[in-house]
Amino acid sequence: MHANALDLRKGLLVTHQGRTCTVIYWNILRNDRRTFVQMRLKDLLTGRITELKEHGDSKYEVLDSEIIDLAHSYREGNDEIFYTPDGEEYRCPAAAVEDALLWKTDTYKGLLVDGKLVTISLPQSVIATVADTSPSIKGVGSGQKDAVLDNGVKIKVGMLVNNGDRVRVDPETLEYKERITS
Secondary structure (H helix, E strand, O other): OOHHHHHOOOEEEEEOOOEEEEEEEEEEOOOOOOEEEEEEEEOOOOOOEEEEEEEEOOEEOOOOOEEEEEEEEEEEEOEEEOHHHHHHHEEHHHHHHHOOOOOOOOOOEEEEEEEEEEEOOOOOEEEEEHHHHOOOOOOOOOOOOEEEEOOEEEEEEEOOOOOOEEEEHHHHHEEEEEOOOO
16 A cells, blocks of 8 residues: 555554665644655664655555564574464564564564564563662662663662562663562
């Protein structure tokens, strides 16, 4: 399906210069005689962001897409292998999913375009284990300190969190949510 730049919206998948991209920002600019669309496209394969200022009637191919639940299985060569709950296999270039795979979770959201897996996304929060942080100090309950998680990501955690504790984190903003006690 083709659409004018004026008809695009944030979140749509489009083809730009032969690449599959998602619209991450979209805005209309008007001057005396013309209407322009200012937008940012994120290349799903490389993560590169392209800023564009287009005429409102510039044509884009809008791609059909579907979101499915997937579990990561293993890496084979340059591909990461995923399976649906029904056992259907999907392959995706490792470069397209390496940032998301830093976070271990039971279920990823897979983005299919024309039946092919192009990338995955994470749930709103994930659980990770603190690998390194300074010891907690008795009597200091508020505030935050630096910590390194078992996947190598650095975040700020609560003052009472210790090495080996499991914590809930927003993987997009790296915001510490809570310590998991179980």
